[in-house]
Amino acid sequence: MWMIRGLSSFLFGTIEFSLKSLGVASHGFNVTSKVLDEDRSKRYEQGSIEFGVLSPLFVPLTMAAIVNLVAFAWGNVELIRSSNSPEELFMQMFIASFGILNCKPIYEAIINRRDRGRIPTKITAISAFLALALHATAYVALRK
Structure with a gap:
């Protein structure tokens, strides 16, 4: 849960605060849906995290x-x-495996889930592209 907070709400909160401090007009946006339906209530009762909303908060998590x-x-x-x-x-392997274990709900939402609570394909594609760009940049910058 700490990773979800650190990569989503803290990141967007810092960006919002920085823009307000610089005097740049920033618009607040609703990042989650507040509408409840029967399927969503059922997933909540099962303890499943709801990823089905097309929100920019899920891009850093998926990435x-x-x-x-x-x-x-x-x-x-x-x-x-x-x-x-x-x-x-x-x-290095320990840190990567620790990250993998903490991202288990995200992997399940990308691969296993077939309900409306899965991570949207658009979010997965954007995150994969950004992760590829990050790896390519690191490869070019850090090669011997």
């Missing part, structure tokens, strides 16, 4: 989930491909 998954997969490839000992990559 972080994709970045962690790619980092973990790339770390495994590096362990198999190179002569590095597992101790050299332990902390």
Whole structure:
């Protein structure tokens, strides 16, 4: 839950505060739907997180989930491909796996869920593009 707050509400709150402090006109926007229906109430009773709203709050969350998954997969490839000992990559792999475990509800909302509470395809596509851009930028900037 800390990751959801840190990557969504704190991020957007900081941006909103910064824009107001600089005197830039910013418009508040409603990031969640307040309408309740029977399906949504049922998912709430089951303890499922509601991701079905097309909201910009879900872009950083989904992007972080994709970045962690790619980092973990790339770390495994590096362990198999190179002569590095597992101790050299332990902390990086640990952090990526910790991120993956915390993003489990997001992965479920992207892949497994078939109800209206899943993350919209548009949010997933935007997040995947931004994660790819981040990885490409990091690759160019950090290569030896």
